[in-house]
Amino acid sequence: MPHLLMLAPAPVIRLPDGRLRLDVKYVEGMREHCALWDGPVSAVVWEGAEAVPFGADYAPGELGFALTVLPAGAPVPATQADLIAAPADMAQALALAWGPVPVVFVVEYTIGTRLRIVALDRGRGMARKGWSALWNLAVERRRRAAFRRAAGVQCNGYPAHDAYAGLNARTLLYLDGRMRGTMMASAQDMAAKAAHKGPLRIVHSGRLEAMKGAQDLVPVARALVAAGVDFTLDVFGTGALGAEVRAGADELGGRVRLHAPVDFETALVPWMRRHADLFLSCHRQADPSCTYLESLGCGVPVLGYANDMWGRMAAETGGGWAVPLGDRRALSDRITMLADNRTELTHAATAGLAFAQAHGFEAEFAARMAHFAACLRPQRAVV
Numbered sequence: 001m002p003h004l005l006m007l008a009p010a011p012v013i014r015l016p017d018g019r020l021r022l023d024v025k026y027v028e029g030m031r032e033h034c035a036l037w038d039g040p041v042s043a044v045v046w047e048g049a050e051a052v053p054f055g056a057d058y059a060p061g062e063l064g065f066a067l068t069v070l071p072a073g074a075p076v077p078a079t080q081a082d083l084i085a086a087p088a089d090m091a092q093a094l095a096l097a098w099g100p101v102p103v104v105f106v107v108e109y110t111i112g113t114r115l116r117i118v119a120l121d122r123g124r125g126m127a128r129k130g131w132s133a134l135w136n137l138a139v140e141r142r143r144r145a146a147f148r149r150a151a152g153v154q155c156n157g158y159p160a161h162d163a164y165a166g167l168n169a170r171t172l173l174y175l176d177g178r179m180r181g182t183m184m185a186s187a188q189d190m191a192a193k194a195a196h197k198g199p200l201r202i203v204h205s206g207r208l209e210a211m212k213g214a215q216d217l218v219p220v221a222r223a224l225v226a227a228g229v230d231f232t233l234d235v236f237g238t239g240a241l242g243a244e245v246r247a248g249a250d251e252l253g254g255r256v257r258l259h260a261p262v263d264f265e266t267a268l269v270p271w272m273r274r275h276a277d278l279f280l281s282c283h284r285q286a287d288p289s290c291t292y293l294e295s296l297g298c299g300v301p302v303l304g305y306a307n308d309m310w311g312r313m314a315a316e317t318g319g320g321w322a323v324p325l326g327d328r329r330a331l332s333d334r335i336t337m338l339a340d341n342r343t344e345l346t347h348a349a350t351a352g353l354a355f356a357q358a359h360g361f362e363a364e365f366a367a368r369m370a371h372f373a374a375c376l377r378p379q380r381a382v383v
Contacts, residue, residue, distance in 0.1 A: 048072030157288025185299030213282030218248030319352020
């Protein structure tokens with residue numbers, strides 16, 4: 001039975017009692033890999049994280065897979081695996097493409113997204129941003145060469161697939177998300193949303209960082225107040241802009257409510273299925289952001305900027321609306337219109353849910369595991 005080794009940049013913290021604090025989504029994903037792979041599965045992660053915001057504590061023996069935790073910066077270990085799955089974000093992992101073990105690279109950021117993240121980093125001056133941009137461009141050349149030699153490439157989201165599909169004949173498009181079939185909005189949930197007549201219930205969840213567009217949440221809310229829209233905005237998350245969002249929430253007197261992060265499956269999903277009409281995304285980047293698919297699965301249409309991911313997903317699913325990048329006024333204008341046209345919200349919610357149901361956690365993982373298995377067979381590199 002072939003041995004699959006999975007490398008990941010997942011955050012990990014060793015605890016004094018021997019347990020490990022790990023990202024819950026990472027552990028759930030690894031367990032799914034183990035369930036669907038016909039052979040042993042092991043994993044390697046690196047220390048260095050100061051916190052694991054959406055984490056839980058695990059004894060190594062209860063993980064369900066063999067996990068090696070290495071010091072920060074340690075090289076990729078030699079392995080006897082039959083196939084390696086490696087994140088293309090890890091520059092040190094790219095050299096595996098020239099090694100003896102077949103490797104499948106997993107990628108979600110394009111070079112354009114990487115450069116925009118550098119440009120939006122408020123903690124770097126112009127000189128550091130320039131150096132980071134040059135470093136990213138150099139690594140991108142290595143990344144593209146590695147993709148040509150790899151056994152396969154898995155692209156999370158449309159932008160990565162559009163950027164890299166031509167480099168390797170075994171390239172898979174998948175849409176990452178945590179919504180299992182049992183977690184999707186029910187017919188009763190959808191009927192209750194359609195019947196809701198009160199304030200428009202807007203929600204946002206995620207890291208409150210500039211690269212995620214959190215700086216736009218309060219200005220959009222202010223514009224809605226000025227337009228006389230009856231709404232609430234619940235924000236779930238924490239981050240560098242948390243104080244800024246909280247100050248805006250205090251200023252707007254209860255219309256905007258800031259919540260600490262909550263467990264995705266047991267708290268956030270049930271809440272969104274019952275209490276949200278519209279997800280507000282201010283994300284300018286083209287990364288895949290599983291939040292889009294997860295919101296649609298909760299029966300909540302998305303309004304966001306027309307980045308390369310959401311712009312295309314909005315058009316393909318009918319599950320929401322995309323407005324020009326950075327145009328806060330367009331966001332508030334669209335919300336104002338939707339507040340007076342709940343039928344359009346209902347249509348988008350129904351279409352988005354159908355798309356999410358076709359791309360649930362189980363289906364996407366099964367496709368990925370079948371692709372890994374296919375990549376065990378030799379192929380010619382694309383020149």
